[in-house]
Each structure stands twice: as C-alpha cells, then as structure tokens.
C-alpha cells in the first residue's frame with residue numbers, strides 16, 4: 444500500500460464470490476480499499492493501519508475442519524470490524540457465541556426488520572414491511588457472543604445483524620455489497636463514514652497525480668518499454684508513464700496481421716496524437732507464414748505468443764539500454780494470484796503478453812495494479828482518451844486467428860475483417876455496441892449452398908457472436924432486435940464477397956465460451 448492511500452479499508456477474503464464486489468463498492472464511495480487473504484499476518488495488518496476491516500463471506504461452515512479462521516487478536520486492535528455472512532458467523536464463534544450448522548440454505552430475497560438503528564443502520568427509516576436484503580447462507584448465528592446485541596432480524600433469521608455493545612464490531616448475515624440489497628450502500632456508507640471515520644479521498648484524478656509521482660520516483664533516470672495492444676489497459680499504462688517520464692518511454696505496437704479492419708491506422712493515429720514515442724512493427728508476413736497450415740487453436744495461440752516475444756525482443760534490443768518493462772496488470776489479476784483459494788480465486792489462463800516478463804528479465808512497472816477495470820476507464824477519461832476508445836470491447840491477444848476456425852489465410856482474414864467491420868458498424872449505429880460486452884464475427888470452416896441471382900453459390904458462413912457479461916467469466920447471448928440482426932445479415936451477404944450465409948450464436952457461457960476457439 445502506498446503512502447497516499449492512508450484512508451484505507453482492508454477486506455479479508457474468506458473465498459466469497461462477492462469479495463471483489465465488496466472492494467469495488469467501498470471504492471465507489473471513494474475510500475481506498477484492498478483485498479488480502481484471510482490468513483494475512485496480524486503484524487502486516489498493524490503496519491497497514493487500516494481504518495476498518497471487512498470480513499468477507501465464504502463457502503465454508505465455521506465448524507469445518509479446514510474452515511478459514513483468523514486470530515481473535517484482530518478484534519483487539521481497536522480497528523472497527525464488519526463481518527459479512529461467514530465473516531459474521533466467524534466473529535460470533537471466535538468471540539464465544541454459537542453458530543448453528545444448518546443443512547438448509549436460505550438463498551435470495553428476505554425482509555430485514557431493523558430492531559436497533561445502531562450506527563450501521565443510521566438514517567434508515569424503520570419500515571414495518573422491512574427492507575429488502577439478499578441472503579445466501581446455510582449456517583446462522585444461534586447464540587450471540589458475550590457483549591453483542593441483535594440489531595436486525597428477518598423471518599427466518601433471528602440474528603440478521605448484530606453489534607457489540609461497546610466495541611466497534613458489527614456483523615450482517617445479508618450481503619450489503621450486492622445490488623439486490625436495497626439498503627446495502629447505506630449500510631456500507633454508515634460503516635465507512637460513521638464507524639470508521641473514513642474520508643472520501645480516493646478518486647481517479649488524485650490517482651493520476653500520485654501515480655505519476657510514484658512512476659517518476661521508481662524509474663529515476665531509467666528507460667521503460669511497453670507493449671501496446673490498442674486496448675484500454677496498455678494504452679492507459681503508456682499514457683500515465685508518458686506523463687511521468689516523457690520520451691524515456693518507448694512503446695512497441697506490433698501488427699501481427701490478425702487485427703481488425705483499420706485497427707493499426709486508428710491506434711497509431713491516436714497514439715501519435717498523444718505524443719507517445721511509438722515504434723510500429725509491421726510483422727504481418729512473419730506471423731502469417733508461421734501460422735500457415737495450422738488449424739489447432741492452442742497451437743495458434745502458442746505460435747502467436749512465441750512470435751510476439753521474438754518480435755518484441757528484437758525491437759527492444761534496437762532501443763539500447765532499457766531498465767523497465769511496463770505492463771497493464773489490473774487489480775483482479777493481483778488478487779487472483781494472492782487470494783485465498785476459494786471461488787474468488789479462479790485463475791484465468793489468458794494473457795495478452797504472456798511470457799514477456801520472464802523472458803525480458805527487466806524490472807516490471809505496473810501502474811494499474813491497484814485498479815479495477817471501471818477505475819481504469821475513469822483514469823482513461825481523466826487522461827483525455829476519447830469515449831470510443833475507452834469503452835471499446837475487449838479483443839483477444841491472438842486476434843482474428845481464434846475467430847477463423849481452421850486454417851488462417853489472407854483471403855479468409857480479409858473476409859472476416861470485412862464481416863466484422865459491418866457487425867461493429869451496425870452495432871454502433873444502433874447504439875447497441877455500448878450495451879453489450881463483446882460483439883464480433885466468426886468465420887466458419889465450412890461452405891454452404893446459396894443462390895444469388897440465377898446462380899448457385901457455394902460460399903463461406905459467418906457467425907455473429909454478441910454477448911452480455913460482467914466479467915467474461917460467465918456470459919449470455921444478447922437479445923438483439925430482429926431488425927438489427929437482419930440488417931447485419933443482409934449487409935454481410937451483399938457486401939462481403941464470398942459469404943452466402945450468416946448465423947447468430949445463441950449459446951451461453953458456460954457451457955460455450957465467448958470466443959469460438
């Protein structure tokens with residue numbers, strides 16, 4: 444934690460799927476917050492001196508043999524604690540209460556009746572019908588630990604919230620971090636500002652200035668290189684470093700021949716406009732010849748990854764002495780590598796510039812490693828990136844290679860590029876682009892019969908994939924209006940030579956994935 448984030452909240456992760464959400468909610472209230480595994484050393488907590496500690500929920504039962512636990516010392520630090528779900532049950536058990544092991548889960552909406560408008564319920568009007576909250580738990584608190592009182596109940600949960608009589612220790616059985624809990628943000632706000640006395644000073648403009656300072660300090664007189672993909676993360680990384688050290692940052696942008704239509708031109712024009720020092724490497728030929736005859740998706744990924752490292756290394760060696768490699772690592776990647784091995788620690792296998800840090804033996808500089816994706820977007824806006832670029836859809840590192848099923852040829856790349864550009868154009872004109880997670884075209888490895896004029900055709904098939912998602916871990920196909928789908932199909936068949944059929948992919952993830960390969 445850097446010195447600039449003194450007003451912080453520490454979230455201890457017990458493996459809940461909503462741990463990240465807790466942290467995001469806290470940051471939305473402009474309070475800096477970090478997630479750490481539940482078994483972090485008490486000494487480290489003391490050193491961080493957080494304003495408050497939130498214990499997350501988790502899939503375990505407190506009486507399980509391997510149940511994640513914390514030392515009771517945590518409650519003696521004088522730092523306010525809020526236990527959520529498992530966090531509340533653990534607090535109860537550790538401080539001498541009883542948790543009832545249940546074989547029935549309470550899941551979904553419940554009505555919370557506030558019995559005592561204590562600090563965390565401050566300002567919440569007592570309603571006879573109760574407040575809608577969201578529950579997801581098996582076990583529940585049966586007997587409070589000494590010194591605690593009940594401050595809310597629900598029909599099936601006598602202790603839906605508790606507070607210590609004299610110490611700043613609270614517990615809620617419901618999940619204030621999820622949107623279904625109407626009063627969730629009020630409860631969190633009360634904890635942050637009334638109990639912990641935090642000041643809302645975490646915002647992206649202060650992040651930008653403190654980050655620039657930190658980069659200057661770290662880099663000194665050194666030189667930095669950065670691989671730019673055209674995506675938001677690497678672009679924001681480069682813009683921040685550029686602001687800090689100017690031309691001592693060199694960005695390398697590689698055209699691997701697998702980019703969308705006009706992508707190299709658009710990205711280069713933007714980067715130049717911001718005065719970045721960019722080396723453009725047109726390596727299309729190299730990549731395509733290495734991919735010649737390859738159909739297996741994993742082989743494609745490997746070849747592209749290896750070739751990228753080679754191209755990057757060659758270019759880097761031309762630059763001369765370099766000390767740092769900049770990467771757009773985000774906070775979720777950091778949490779995934781340190782967090783408690785629960786559902787919140789699912790590791791993604793995709794990496795845009797996989798392998799670079801190991802090979803390059805350069806010191807890493809990762810200015811975005813404290814940020815969530817929505818915060819990166821705010822920083823991007825803060826730095827003057829246009830809305831279109833800030834909010835563009837994710838694009839996979841191996842590019843169109845994994846959207847061309849089967850062999851990659853120039854002809855097939857051109858067909859896909861044209862079809863994809865039409866999909867994106869229609870999505871943008873109809874404003875649907877901004878409402879979905881990703882939209883793209885896929886070229887299938889088959890031909891089908893069609894008829895054009897009086898002629899029989901035997902041509903390619905394009906699939907359109909448009910999905911809604913929050914984090915790409917799960918996704919559902921977007922329910923686009925028929926007339927939009929119809930327009931895309933007509934335009935692709937009429938305007939892209941070699942395509943006579945268009946399909947819309949209506950699979951969800953799981954069991955399908957977002958990409959086709």
Ligand code: XMP
Pocket residue numbers: 744793794795837838839840841881915916952955956957958959960
């Ligand atoms: P899947 O297809 O696994 O995709 O549902 C989830 C998200 O990851 C992106 N993706 C990749 N990104 N390299 C990347 O950089 C890859 O090899 C890769 N494969 C999938 C995909 O576009 C989606 O956003």
